[in-house]
Amino acid sequence: MKEYQVVIIGAGPAGLTAAIYAGRARLSTLVIERELVGGQISYAPLLENYPGFPEGLAGPDIGEMMEKQARKYGAEIVYESVSGLVNGATAKTVRAGEAEYATRAVIIAGGCQRVPLGAPGEKEFTGKGVFYCATCDAPLFRDKKVAVVGGGNSAIAEALHMTKFASSVKIIHRRDQLRASRVLEEEARANPKIEFILNSVVKTVKGDKLVQEVQLENVATHTTSTLSVDGVLVAVGTTPNTDYLKGIVNLDEGGYIITSDTMATSVAGIFAAGDIRHNSIRQVAAAVGDGAVASVAAERFISEHK
Numbered sequence: 001m002k003e004y005q006v007v008i009i010g011a012g013p014a015g016l017t018a019a020i021y022a023g024r025a026r027l028s029t030l031v032i033e034r035e036l037v038g039g040q041i042s043y044a045p046l047l048e049n050y051p052g053f054p055e056g057l058a059g060p061d062i063g064e065m066m067e068k069q070a071r072k073y074g075a076e077i078v079y080e081s082v083s084g085l086v087n088g089a090t091a092k093t094v095r096a097g098e099a100e101y102a103t104r105a106v107i108i109a110g111g112c113q114r115v116p117l118g119a120p121g122e123k124e125f126t127g128k129g130v131f132y133c134a135t136c137d138a139p140l141f142r143d144k145k146v147a148v149v150g151g152g153n154s155a156i157a158e159a160l161h162m163t164k165f166a167s168s169v170k171i172i173h174r175r176d177q178l179r180a181s182r183v184l185e186e187e188a189r190a191n192p193k194i195e196f197i198l199n200s201v202v203k204t205v206k207g208d209k210l211v212q213e214v215q216l217e218n219v220a221t222h223t224t225s226t227l228s229v230d231g232v233l234v235a236v237g238t239t240p241n242t243d244y245l246k247g248i249v250n251l252d253e254g255g256y257i258i259t260s261d262t263m264a265t266s267v268a269g270i271f272a273a274g275d276i277r278h279n280s281i282r283q284v285a286a287a288v289g290d291g292a293v294a295s296v297a298a299e300r301f302i303s304e305h306k
Contacts, residue, residue, distance in 0.1 A: 004030045006298055007094045007103040008075075009082050010241075012039025013284045014274025015109035016066035017291030018298075022107075023073025025299045030103070031070065032096050034081040038063020039111050040275070041284055043135045045161045050284055059135070062284070082110070084244055087267050104305070105298040108245070108257060108265075108272040109291060112238035112282075117149060121205030122234070129211025130232045134158040138165045141231045147172055147214055149202055150235035156180040156188050158235050163193040170227060172197045174219055197227070205232055240276045252278045263294035269301050 006022045008015045011033035022029040036042050044059030067077070084095035085106065094101045114132050116122060122130055131137040138161055146166040148159040151173035162169045171188065176198050178185050188194050197216065203224065204215040211232055216225050240255045250258045250266040256279075257272040259265055265272055273290035275282045280290070 001100050001102050003102040004028045005104050007101050008107045010109035010111055011037045012111050014287040014291035016070050017288045018107045018295040019070035019075040021292050021295035023075045029075040031075055031077045032082055037067045043133045045135050104302045106270045107294045109274045110241040111275045112240050115237040115239050117234045119202045125205050125211045132234050134161040138162055141166050143167045144230035146231040147229045148233045151178040153180045155235035156184040163191055169194045170197055172200050174201045262297040271298055
């Protein structure tokens with residue numbers, strides 16, 4: 001079993017910032033990432049609200065630079081899914097794949113994953129017109145008609161990105177108002193390629209070999225209609241990656257980790273940062289701050305429990 005002073009779960013902005021701070025504190029540091037360094041920002045074509053970059057910065061570029069900086073200060077990164085966390089008397093054990101890692105402190109920054117739509121046909125047509133990432137798949141829908149399901153910041157940002165490729169974008173949202181920020185909404189409403197279908201939900205995704213249409217239901221009138229589309233981008237929300245933490249640290253009713261203002265969880269020596277944390281605003285700037293606070297708190301915990 002390999003031993004580290006700090007094990008960080010997740011290599012998004014929160015996890016990588018924590019790794020940078022831990023490395024600079026000369027703590028032996030391991031980062032475990034199950035998918036992609038950078039986390040959700042890797043799917044963001046352009047971040048326009050990250051301080052210091054008035055022209056915006058590509059999400060993948062931020063992740064790449066953070067990774068480079070974390071490695072510069074000695075952090076190791078392995079790609080594996082974490083399946084367990086054991087709180088021992090003197091050390092904690094993190095299980096990832098076939099390996100186990102002993103550590104003095106753990107920082108959980110595993111973020112969230114996208115919620116599926118749950119409509120009939122979604123699973124069957126995933127990869128055949130149903131998709132979850134505009135940055136990844138938008139070029140496949142050049143001059144095509146696309147429906148974007150969702151009304152939050154992510155959904156509207158994805159819809160705006162789709163307009164660079166698609167001939168038309170229909171935003172379908174179950175409420176009569178969007179949940180996105182006013183700036184994003186104004187930008188979307190000013191885009192001639194975007195139309196809104198509010199008070200509506202997708203009941204079924206249909207097609208032959210590829211998506212051809214979606215059946216909609218108006219939640220106010222309960223009437224149904226059919227919308228002809230070539231693609232359906234699902235952006236209806238996220239769920240925290242905390243299944244393996246049930247019974248270990250305190251979670252809220254949504255499964256998000258409850259922390260103090262120092263990012264401490266209900267278990268001494270275990271901290272949480274970023275989108276996985278209760279009441280996170282799910283912004284890169286906030287995740288970076290969380291990661292810094294968690295890492296400083298972890299360093300303090302280690303020095304006080306030698």
